[in-house]
Amino acid sequence: GAVVSQHPSRVICKSGTSVKIECRSLDFQATTMFWYRQFPKQSLMLMATSNEGSKATYEQGVEKDKFLINHASLTLSTLTVTSAHPEDSSFYICSAAGTGLYEKLFFGSGTQLSVL
Amino acid sequence: AQKITQTQPGMFVQEKEAVTLDCTYDTSDPSYGLFWYKQPSSGEMIFLIYQGSYDQQNATEGRYSLNFQKARKSANLVISASQLGDSAMYFCAMREGLGAGNQFYFGTGTSLTVIP
Numbered sequence: 001g002a003v004v005s006q007h008p009s010r011v012i013c014k015s016g017t018s019v020k021i022e023c024r025s026l027d028f029q030a031t032t033m034f035w036y037r038q039f040p041k042q043s044l045m046l047m048a049t050s051n052e053g054s055k056a057t058y059e060q061g062v063e064k065d066k067f068l069i070n071h072a073s074l075t076l077s078t079l080t081v082t083s084a085h086p087e088d089s090s091f092y093i094c095s096a097a098g099t100g101l102y103e104k105l106f107f108g109s110g111t112q113l114s115v116l
Numbered sequence: 117a118q119k120i121t122q123t124q125p126g127m128f129v130q131e132k133e134a135v136t137l138d139c140t141y142d143t144s145d146p147s148y149g150l151f152w153y154k155q156p157s158s159g160e161m162i163f164l165i166y167q168g169s170y171d172q173q174n175a176t177e178g179r180y181s182l183n184f185q186k187a188r189k190s191a192n193l194v195i196s197a198s199q200l201g202d203s204a205m206y207f208c209a210m211r212e213g214l215g216a217g218n219q220f221y222f223g224t225g226t227s228l229t230v231i232p
Contacts, residue, residue, distance in 0.1 A: 032217045043207065043224045044161075049217065091159055097211075097220070104151055105209070105220050107161035 003027060006094050006108025013084055014116055021079045021111045023094030029074035030096035034105070035067075038091045047092075050077045084115040117142050120208050122223035129198045130231050136183070137193040137226045139208030149211045150191040151220070152182065156204040164206075167191055195228075203230045 003026040013019050023033055031052050036044040048069050049057045056069035066088075068080040077096075081088050094108040121140045129135035141150065152164040167175045167182045175182040183192040195202055208223040 034219060041205075041225075041227070044222045046219060049219060051217065093159075093161065095161075095220075097218075103149075104163050104166055105153075105161075105211075106163075107153075110159040110161075112159070 004030075004094065004096050004106045004108045006111060008111060009109055010112045010114075012114045012116065015085055016083055019081045019084055019113060021081075021092055021094070021113075023077045023079070023096075023108050025075045025096045025106070028096075030077075031074060033071060033077040033094055033096045035069060035077075035079050036093045036095065038093060038110075040091075044093065047079075052077075081113065084113070086115045089113055089115045118223075119143065119221035120210055120223035122208055122226050124226045125224070126227045126229070128229050128231055129195075129202075131200060132197055134194060134196045135198055135228065137195070137206050137208075137228065139191045139193065139223060141189050141191060141208075141210050143189075143210065143212055145212040147213050150182070150184070151209040151211070152180070152191075152193045153207045153209060154202075154204045155207060155225075161207075165193070198230045200230050200232060203228060 005024045007022045033050040035047045037047050038044050046059050047062045050069045050071040052071045058064045071077040093110040095105045097103050097105045148169045150167045154162045165175050165177045165180045165182050167184045174184050179196045181194045205225045207225045209220045211220050
């Protein structure tokens with residue numbers, strides 16, 4: 001089955017630094033990728049939809065200048081948390097789906113971000 | 117209105133028993149897909165089963181089956197012969213229409229604990 005690789009799996013950084021998270025579709029072309037944020041014991045919250053070659057579409061309440069998304073190729077999307085603060089600490093998951101009604105969402109393994 | 121509703125925050129089941137996790141959905145689109153994902157403590161999202169809106173029969177995948185009641189807009193997950201490894205969060209999700217850009221809507225999840 002299709003695989004989505006997400007890196008790094010865990011990152012600890014100091015407040016004020018930027019962190020980049022990579023999401024790669026390994027064996028299929030993902031024209032669209034989704035970025036989610038998840039707090040402990042809560043559901044996935046869609047942050048943005050990343051479209052290859054165009055600007056990402058952000059959900060209401062998500063700061064586009066804080067969470068920079070780049071989808072430069074059909075296999076790579078990146079999320080950069082700029083000037084991270086402790087409140088940005090969370091679990092971030094990327095995903096990609098194929099076309100068609102029944103195409104399931106393939107998830108990366110997630111990135112646990114801890115901002116000190 | 118919520119697109120996906122999971123009313124059971126937590127469930128307990130005895131090992132080897134069956135358990136039903138509830139999910140109701142809301143959509144006016146005649147074409148949609150319903151999905152169940154398992155999220156163990158490691159954080160990865162594991163696809164379990166899907167049901168298409170036009171499918172006549174309930175989906176089954178090993179010990180997982182989906183009780184699809186279209187008129188009631190419910191898509192309950194049934195896990196038979198529960199195992200200790202089934203302890204995890206379970207999310208119901210829906211995708212409306214076709215196209216890779218259509219987002220998935222997730223429920224709030226159900227935490228399942230299998231008791232030895």
